[in-house]
Amino acid sequence: MAENHKKIIIFCALLIVFFPSSLWCREIPTIRVAAFNYYPAIFLDTDSKVRGFYVDMLDEIASREQINFEYVFGSWDQGLERLRSGDVDLVTSAAYSEERSAFMDFGNQVLLTVWGELYVRQDSPPMSICELRDKTIAVMRQDHNALAFKEHLSKFDISSRFIEFSDFDEVFQAVSNGLVAGGVVNSLFGDAAGDKYRLQTSGIAFNPFDIYFATGKGRNPELLALLDRYLFTWRQDSSSVYYQARLKWGAVQDPEKIVPPWIIDLAILLVSLLGLGLAFIVLLRHRVSVATSNLKEREAMLQESNEMNRLLLNSTVEAIYGLDNDGTCTFCNAACVRMLGYQKPEQLIGRKMHEMIHHSYPDGKPMPIHECRLLRNNSKEIHENAVIWRADGTSFPVEYWSHPIFQDGKVLGIVASFIDITDRRRAEAEKEKLYLQLSQAQKMESVGRLAGGVAHDFNNMLTVIIGNIEMSMRYPAMDDAKHVMLHEALTAARRSAEITRQLLAFSRKQMAAPKVLDLNDTVQVGLKMIRRLIDEDIDLAWKPGAELWPVKIDPTQIDQVLLNLCANARDAIAGVGRITIATDNMTLVESDCAQHQELRPGYYVLLVVSDDGCGMDEVTLSHLFEPFFTTKKVGHGTGLGLATVYGVVEQNHGLIQVDSKPGRGTTFKIYLPRHDVPIESAPKEKKGPAIIRGNETVLLVEDETAMLKVVELTLKKWGYTVLAANTPAAAMRLAEEHRGQVDLLITDVVMPQMNGRELARKLKAGYPEIKHLFMSGYNDEIIAHQGMVDESVNFIEKPFSMEVLAAKIRDVLDCEG
Numbered sequence: 001m002a003e004n005h006k007k008i009i010i011f012c013a014l015l016i017v018f019f020p021s022s023l024w025c026r027e028i029p030t031i032r033v034a035a036f037n038y039y040p041a042i043f044l045d046t047d048s049k050v051r052g053f054y055v056d057m058l059d060e061i062a063s064r065e066q067i068n069f070e071y072v073f074g075s076w077d078q079g080l081e082r083l084r085s086g087d088v089d090l091v092t093s094a095a096y097s098e099e100r101s102a103f104m105d106f107g108n109q110v111l112l113t114v115w116g117e118l119y120v121r122q123d124s125p126p127m128s129i130c131e132l133r134d135k136t137i138a139v140m141r142q143d144h145n146a147l148a149f150k151e152h153l154s155k156f157d158i159s160s161r162f163i164e165f166s167d168f169d170e171v172f173q174a175v176s177n178g179l180v181a182g183g184v185v186n187s188l189f190g191d192a193a194g195d196k197y198r199l200q201t202s203g204i205a206f207n208p209f210d211i212y213f214a215t216g217k218g219r220n221p222e223l224l225a226l227l228d229r230y231l232f233t234w235r236q237d238s239s240s241v242y243y244q245a246r247l248k249w250g251a252v253q254d255p256e257k258i259v260p261p262w263i264i265d266l267a268i269l270l271v272s273l274l275g276l277g278l279a280f281i282v283l284l285r286h287r288v289s290v291a292t293s294n295l296k297e298r299e300a301m302l303q304e305s306n307e308m309n310r311l312l313l314n315s316t317v318e319a320i321y322g323l324d325n326d327g328t329c330t331f332c333n334a335a336c337v338r339m340l341g342y343q344k345p346e347q348l349i350g351r352k353m354h355e356m357i358h359h360s361y362p363d364g365k366p367m368p369i370h371e372c373r374l375l376r377n378n379s380k381e382i383h384e385n386a387v388i389w390r391a392d393g394t395s396f397p398v399e400y401w402s403h404p405i406f407q408d409g410k411v412l413g414i415v416a417s418f419i420d421i422t423d424r425r426r427a428e429a430e431k432e433k434l435y436l437q438l439s440q441a442q443k444m445e446s447v448g449r450l451a452g453g454v455a456h457d458f459n460n461m462l463t464v465i466i467g468n469i470e471m472s473m474r475y476p477a478m479d480d481a482k483h484v485m486l487h488e489a490l491t492a493a494r495r496s497a498e499i500t501r502q503l504l505a506f507s508r509k510q511m512a513a514p515k516v517l518d519l520n521d522t523v524q525v526g527l528k529m530i531r532r533l534i535d536e537d538i539d540l541a542w543k544p545g546a547e548l549w550p551v552k553i554d555p556t557q558i559d560q561v562l563l564n565l566c567a568n569a570r571d572a573i574a575g576v577g578r579i580t581i582a583t584d585n586m587t588l589v590e591s592d593c594a595q596h597q598e599l600r601p602g603y604y605v606l607l608v609v610s611d612d613g614c615g616m617d618e619v620t621l622s623h624l625f626e627p628f629f630t631t632k633k634v635g636h637g638t639g640l641g642l643a644t645v646y647g648v649v650e651q652n653h654g655l656i657q658v659d660s661k662p663g664r665g666t667t668f669k670i671y672l673p674r675h676d677v678p679i680e681s682a683p684k685e686k687k688g689p690a691i692i693r694g695n696e697t698v699l700l701v702e703d704e705t706a707m708l709k710v711v712e713l714t715l716k717k718w719g720y721t722v723l724a725a726n727t728p729a730a731a732m733r734l735a736e737e738h739r740g741q742v743d744l745l746i747t748d749v750v751m752p753q754m755n756g757r758e759l760a761r762k763l764k765a766g767y768p769e770i771k772h773l774f775m776s777g778y779n780d781e782i783i784a785h786q787g788m789v790d791e792s793v794n795f796i797e798k799p800f801s802m803e804v805l806a807a808k809i810r811d812v813l814d815c816e817g
Contacts, residue, residue: 028068031223032088033058034079035071037167040192040249041112042092044073053245054092060241061230075166077141083216090223094214095144107213107224109231114186115208115312116145119175119199127182127202128301129156135181136161138171148207149184156301172197192250204305208312238384238399270295317419321353322405324413327369329353339420341391362387362395373402380404388418397421462799463777464706466490470802514552514652516677519583519605520544522558527581530562534570538577545584549674551605557648564641565609565668572613572666582608586671599655604671611667616660624658645670692806696743696813697721701731701759702775703751711746714802715809727752728759735763742767744813749776773812775800 035050037043042052050071058069072079072088082088084103096106118137120127132153139146141164153160163180165171171183176197187205194200213227234242273291281288313320319336321329329348337345340357348356354372361367362385373381381402387395400418404411469490523544531540562581569579586606593599616624625646645668649656653673660666698720702708705726712724723738725731728751735742745763747756754762760772777798794812796805 028066030068030070031090031220033069033071034082034088034091035073036076036079037169038076038093038189039169041188053249056245056248057230057234057241061227065226075141076143077166080142083214086216086219089215089220091214093211095209095211097144097147100214103217104214105217105219105221105224107228107231109212109228109235110210111213111231112188112211113208114188114211116148116184116206117187117190118149118182118184118202118204119172119190119194120182120202121175121178122198122200124200124202127204128298129153129158129204129305130297130301132160132181133158134160136163136179138163138165138174138180138183140165140168140171140185143184144209145184145186145207148209152206168193172199175199205312206308208315270298318417319419320415320417321348322413322415323353325411327352327354329356330413339390339396339418340388347391357388357390358386359389360387360395362397397425461706464704464710466799466801468710514554516550516552516675517555519548519551519558519607519672522555523562523581523583523607526559526562529559530566530581533563533566534579535573537575538570538573538579540566541578541580543580543582545582545606547585548583549585549603549605550677551672552675552677553652553672557652561607561645561648561670562609564645568641569609569611569613569666572611572615574614578612580608580610582606582610584608585674588671599657599671603674604655605674607670607672609668609670610665612665615662615664615666617662621658621660692803692810693718694810694813695719695721697723697738697740698744698746698809699723699725699731699735699742699763699770701725701728701745701747701751701756703727703748711802711805714805718806720809728754728756731759732762735766742770744771744773744809746773746775746809749774771812771815773808 035042035044038052040052042050042054045051050073055071061067062069072082074082079088079091080100083091091104093111094100094104094106118127118132129152137149137160139149139162146162146164150162163174165174168185168189171185172193174180175183176199182202183199190199190201213224213231215221215224231242234240237243273295276284313331313333314335316333317335319333319339321332321336324330329351332345332348334345337343337348340348342348354367354369358372359367373383373386382400384399386398386400388398388400389395397420398418399421400416402414402416405413405415523542527540527542534540566579566581573579584606586604588599588601588604590601593601625642646656649670649672655671657669657671658666659669698715700708700712700715700722702711702724703726708724708726712722715722723731723734723742725734728747731745731747742763745760747759749756751759756774760770760774763770771794773794773796775796775798794808796808800808
């Protein structure tokens with residue numbers, strides 16, 4: 001029995017050790033990739049490791065996606081068979097064909113565009129396609145280039161013998177050893193490995209085609225989608241892994257090899273033959289006849305080859321052209337002609353390209369020919385910050401590459417290519433603009449939060465200061481001198497309260513009581529106050545729009561906006577001038593907002609305030625709405641006026657636009673959203689003197705001790721019974737201990753333990769008839785939504801005078817319901 005227990009214990013220990021690791025370990029998926037020798041895309045290096053720019057790309061994807069790519073090396077045809085049988089998951093460099101589509105799925109994004117070329121030994125003379133009759137040609141097994149080349153020969157009724165090899169290296173080795181007349185490879189491998197095997201292109205190029213990533217039929221659609229996504233993104237960015245890997249491995253094909261140099265030599269030879277034939281026409285009649293026949297055949301082949309080269313050049317989206325050593329254009333493709341604004345290549349061929357397209361710097365300054373980088377034909381040039389000039393005199397930004405053309409160690413000229421990067425520059429500029437707007441918005445939000453926090457604490461202190469001054473001024477024994485000093489102190493406190501209101505307006509923490517109103521009526525009421533504000537030398541023009549749509553906004557906020565804008569306009573006018581206030585209905589559509597990021601489509605009521613003053617420069621405009629920013633002298637402004645305007649407009653979901661230039665005045669345009677509810681009628685004013693005394697019982701809750709004391713003393717002086725508490729918990733306890741009726745709760749909104757609205761809800765259970773009056777120094781979402789006070793909430797904004805508080809208390813207590 002003990003032995004069995006021991007076995008059970010050992011089994012459990014092993015289970016604890018090994019079971020969690022097998023359960024929790026996440027296995028990284030492995031993708032098997034068929035690899036073969038295809039330098040520089042993918043190949044087996046001397047250290048038996050698979051390398052190449054395909055491998056660099058897949059390694060980057062593997063590191064990002066937590067995938068392991070395992071390379072199964074072999075020949076190209078072995079890779080295809082392994083894909084067909086499922087031994088590998090992925091092949092690279094797969095050209096599409098009907099036969100392959102039966103067992104392969106191809107990606108949607110092009111990996112490379114290549115073409116087939118016939119390579120011969122460097123000591124071989126120029127070769128035409130007709131000279132391949134009965135020749136032996138080396139090809140790679142199951143290579144797309146080999147199949148296309150055989151079809152190409154069959155069009156000309158040319159029969160050749162073909163020897164198949166495992167990879168392109170074996171094909172080139174056979175050509176180099178003289179075992180065959182030539183070898184067929186694709187342009188990428190030939191361009192990279194030709195010098196290694198001392199081979200050169202024969203000038204016979206054919207069949208441009210695209211190559212893709214491919215997987216087994218229906219096996220790995222997610223893998224293809226992943227590779228397509230990376231290819232699509234990388235090919236849009238010249239600094240991506242795709243382009244960096246190609247540059248690293250030299251996988252950049254030389255377009256100059258598309259037009260063989262032997263064409264010029266052949267033309268010279270033909271002209272010489274024609275001259276000899278004419279000189280000796282009598283003696284060599286028969287030979288001339290034979291030569292003429294051969295010439296026609298060669299011309300037909302040459303025309304076919306030239307046509308293929310032309311199609312190849314014109315199928316690219318990049319502009320390509322060639323220059324001789326004097327900078328004269330020798331050829332150009334269709335994309336080059338189109339981008340430069342010409343109609344046909346003949347308008348460029350034979351012309352000095354520096355004078356045509358590269359004669360000036362981006363700023364329009366002339367570029368001397370010796371500074372032109374395009375004409376540096378002794379080295380490869382890549383330029384990412386240049387402009388090229390069109391036929392109509394306009395310019396556009398380009399990224400261009402140039403490569404020297406060598407023959408027998410001598411430079412014959414250069415081939416250059418470029419792409420239009422206007423869209424890329426526009427996207428980069430838009431990105432930078434959005435970044436600056438975001439930074440400005442974040443800065444304004446941070447300053448606003450700071451301003452709102454300072455104003456909140458300051459409002460509590462101001463209420464205490466104002467309350468104590470008002471009570472002190474009511475003492476009957478107060479002499480005139482002391483009364484004057486207290487009055488000055490009260491005036492300063494009220495001015496400080498106005499500053500805090502401006503701070504709260506900027507930070508969108510100002511409490512507002514919005515109404516549906518006619519903007520014309522509100523502006524009309526405020527004109528008298530504005531005329532007193534401005535100087536007599538300044539003319540005030542009022543241009544109301546007809547049949548304005550209603551807007552919903554606190555009327556006092558409209559007064560704030562007009563006073564601040566008109567005060568700034570007054571200060572901007574030296575001597576005689578004019579301020580214009582106008583309104584109108586405005587409908588903004590997408591096209592209106594295209595050039596102004598601050599605008600959004602919609603229906604708005606427009607308020608315009610303009611002046612003919614000194615105007616502002618760009619630096620001033622960039623800081624215009626920041627609090628405490630001012631261009632006025634010290635003591636002549638707080639720097640809060642336009643910050644207040646900005647906060648009011650933002651709080652009411654409006655838009656603001658400024659147009660100003662030095663010496664040309666300033667125009668502010670404020671767009672307030674149209675409101676679809678009829679305009680409210682103004683409430684009837686109460687007649688008779690305000691009643692401030694009472695005998696009701698008031699529960700006063702305020703966590704600021706100084707403010708609690710001054711309000712308690714004031715209310716008691718006016719005849720009220722006051723239950724004062726500095727926390728919600730103390731207020732609940734006082735209410736429970738009080739045996740009579742509690743008529744009114746006056747409470748701060750934001751307090752520890754619970755907020756004022758929650759306290760009112762709990763007291764309602766014990767005192768169903770109790771009424772509420774909330775106090776707050778800034779906008780909070782407890783009693784207001786986005787700064788707009790709920791119409792059903794009784795609210796008084798800090799700082800307030802004791803008389804305003806007394807009047808508000810009577811309004812609440814005397815209100816029915």
